[in-house]
Amino acid sequence: MLTLCTAMGIQLGRDPDKTYELTTDNVKKMLAVYMRFKCEIPVLIMGETGCGKTRLIQFMCALQATEAERISSTAFENIVIMKIHGGTTTRDIIEKVTQAEKIAEKNAKDFPTLFTVLFLMRLTLQRLLEQSKRSCVTKHLVVNRLNCTRI
Numbered sequence: 001m002l003t004l005c006t007a008m009g010i011q012l013g014r015d016p017d018k019t020y021e022l023t024t025d026n027v028k029k030m031l032a033v034y035m036r037f038k039c040e041i042p043v044l045i046m047g048e049t050g051c052g053k054t055r056l057i058q059f060m061c062a063l064q065a066t067e068a069e070r071i072s073s074t075a076f077e078n079i080v081i082m083k084i085h086g087g088t089t090t091r092d093i094i095e096k097v098t099q100a101e102k103i104a105e106k107n108a109k110d111f112p113t114l115f116t117v118l119f120l121m122r123l124t125l126q127r128l129l130e131q132s133k134r135s136c137v138t139k140h141l142v143v144n145r146l147n148c149t150r151i
């Protein structure tokens with residue numbers, strides 16, 4: 001926890017989730033993800049179902065939110081999770097991106113060092129290809145780009 005907090009510029013304080021087992025491996029992965037966030041590089045996490053991808057990101061976000069809340073005494077929402085499935089449409093994705101952009105803009109204004117995560121779950125390569133064949137997600141995101149660089 002000390003390593004993680006030091007690297008993320010967080011004062012060692014409240015554990016945001018006591019039920020989360022913080023292993024050395026998890027800390028290394030969080031640091032790798034954090035470096036990419038700092039450089040505004042989108043992160044793709046791959047792994048079998050149940051290996052801990054979602055909890056890892058949720059813990060990272062909770063850790064940052066806890067620090068922001070400690071300093072500013074305001075509650076922060078810094079993660080938007082979207083489950084991708086066969087019925088997900090381009091419009092669904094655009095709506096979630098727009099929602100995340102709004103939250104990210106607010107967070108950037110209220111607490112500039114806080115990052116906001118849009119977590120797309122079950123985004124398989126096959127699904128991405130299917131979606132882009134239907135001429136949508138990737139095309140839309142490339143053409144319109146994200147308005148807010150804080151996501």
Ligand SMILES: Nc1ncnc2c1ncn2[C@@H]1O[C@H](COP(=O)(O)OP(=O)(O)O)[C@@H](O)[C@H]1O
Pocket residue numbers: 019020021022023026047048049050051052053054055056
């Ligand atoms: N470090 C951890 N400590 C405690 N429970 C964990 C940890 N990582 C994952 N889990 C638990 O394992 C299960 C699967 O984790 P999850 O993050 O949903 O996996 P994935 O997103 O890779 O499918 C969940 O019940 C989650 O709460």
Ligand SMILES: [Mg+2]
Pocket residue numbers: 053054055121
């Ligand atoms: Mg998951």
